[in-house]
Amino acid sequence: MSSYNMITHLFEIMLLVALLCGGLSYAQLSPSFYGTTCPNVTNVVRSVVEQARGSDSLIGPKLIRMHFHDCFVNGCDGSILLVGNGVDSEQNAVPNQSIDGYSVVDDIKTALENACPGVVSCADILALSSQILVGLAGGPTWQVPLGRRDGTSANRAGTTAIPGPFESLSNITRKFSDVGLDATDLVALSGAHTFGVARCSAFQTRLYNFNNGNPDPTLDTTYLNQLRQTCPQSGGGSTTTSLDPATPNGFDNNYFTNLQNNRGLLSSDQVLFSTSGAPTVAIVNRFAGSQSDFFDSFGQAMINMGNISPLTGSNGEIRADCKRVN
Ligand code: HEM
Ligand SMILES: *[C@@H]1O[C@H](CO)[C@@H](O)[C@H](O)[C@H]1NC(C)=O
Numbered sequence: 581m582s583s584y585n586m587i588t589h590l591f592e593i594m595l596l597v598a599l600l601c602g603g604l605s606y607a608q609l610s611p612s613f614y615g616t617t618c619p620n621v622t623n624v625v626r627s628v629v630e631q632a633r634g635s636d637s638l639i640g641p642k643l644i645r646m647h648f649h650d651c652f653v654n655g656c657d658g659s660i661l662l663v664g665n666g667v668d669s670e671q672n673a674v675p676n677q678s679i680d681g682y683s684v685v686d687d688i689k690t691a692l693e694n695a696c697p698g699v700v701s702c703a704d705i706l707a708l709s710s711q712i713l714v715g716l717a718g719g720p721t722w723q724v725p726l727g728r729r730d731g732t733s734a735n736r737a738g739t740t741a742i743p744g745p746f747e748s749l750s751n752i753t754r755k756f757s758d759v760g761l762d763a764t765d766l767v768a769l770s771g772a773h774t775f776g777v778a779r780c781s782a783f784q785t786r787l788y789n790f791n792n793g794n795p796d797p798t799l800d801t802t803y804l805n806q807l808r809q810t811c812p813q814s815g816g817g818s819t820t821t822s823l824d825p826a827t828p829n830g831f832d833n834n835y836f837t838n839l840q841n842n843r844g845l846l847s848s849d850q851v852l853f854s855t856s857g858a859p860t861v862a863i864v865n866r867f868a869g870s871q872s873d874f875f876d877s878f879g880q881a882m883i884n885m886g887n888i889s890p891l892t893g894s895n896g897e898i899r900a901d902c903k904r905v906n
């Protein structure tokens with residue numbers, strides 16, 4: 581073998597080794613990630629959330645919304661959970677909008693630390709408990725990819741990446757595409773508003789002063805008058821109303837039928853259907869017409885959202901306490 585060939589071969593072998601090592605450190609999320617390290621993870625989480633659900637019927641909506649707000653800021657890294665010790669907590673940002681349920685996350689963490697200490701991340705707790713709670717409310721099940729690790733910093737300023745209820749469809753669409761989610765993901769994930777509640781302050785303007793002192797024209801008149809009962813023009817900012825008046829606690833596709841009937845609670849809901857010419861309109865119609873189509877798309881969209889910039893391999897850490905870095 582000529583020295584030229586030997587050098588080429590050596591180079592090829594080095595390249596191969598580099599590729600293999602690179603491939604190994606490029607860890608991917610996988611539903612069986614804890615298969616040997618914490619095989620009972622799903623049962624442990626399920627048992628805590630079932631109990632929590634007994635005393636708080638809104639724990640499902642609360643935790644899936646927490647997962648969403650976590651994933652849109654620094655990726656799905658549990659950064660939303662960090663508080664205290666000089667942390668500029670994401671929980672103090674305006675888009676926290678009444679997110680609650682943090683103590684249940686702590687209860688899940690405690691149970692997991694007892695079952696398999698130091699193994700399951702807080703970021704994965706949010707992803708897994710969201711799936712279990714959607715299922716318990718009558719919604720779809722999907723295989724949750726796991727293996728996220730926890731971030732070591734919060735990013736309060738980054739919460740502007742979370743869409744707000746008064747934003748235009750084009751702005752909301754852009755915020756989703758900024759994290760790699762498309763129009764189908766947007767419409768499917770908005771379907772999480774099939775359960776849970778919103779405060780008066782999130783839709784008050786639509787009822788009284790949308791344009792020149794008139795209500796939002798894309799709001800059904802009967803529904804408008806019902807909403808005015810619980811959400812007065814002044815005060816009442818924190819009184820809550822079900823996001824899905826048809827079936828407030830069940831996870832189903834009624835949300836999309838509501839939009840077709842001008843009964844979306846938030847402006848950000850109704851614009852999905854009422855923005856003429858938008859690609860979201862046909863998707864709303866599709867999900868209104870087929871619950872199984874919605875369920876399949878919702879599971880896939882949750883997987884896509886859960887894949888936003890996860891920390892894997894040796895990045896980040898497994899927090900011992902979800903509220904603090906180790
Ligand atoms: C598309 C953009 C979105 C906007 C503008 C938006 C906005 C909001 C607002 C304003 C509330 C009411 C908060 C309050 O008044 O307390 C809310 C509640 C909720 N959101 Fe969204 N959201 C969006 C997407 C999502 C996504 C992607 C999910 C989850 C996959 C989600 C799940 C929920 C749930 C379950 C609730 C009820 C929470 C509870 O009952 O405590 N939302 N959302
Ligand atoms: C798995 O977790 C459940 C819920 O905590 C518990 O009842 C069960 O005994 C556990 N199973 C094993 C094999 O540890």
Ligand SMILES: *[C@@H]1O[C@H](CO)[C@@H](O)[C@H](O)[C@H]1NC(C)=O
Pocket residue numbers: 671672673674676677678679680
């Ligand atoms: C949410 O943010 C507000 C400030 O905008 C803060 O007063 C409130 O305590 C925060 N909520 C939680 C649960 O931390």
Ligand SMILES: *[C@@H]1O[C@H](CO)[C@@H](O)[C@H](O)[C@H]1NC(C)=O
Pocket residue numbers: 746747748751
């Ligand atoms: C949309 O985003 C732009 C740029 O951030 C902002 O100036 C504008 O106020 C937003 N419009 C709505 C309706 O959200």
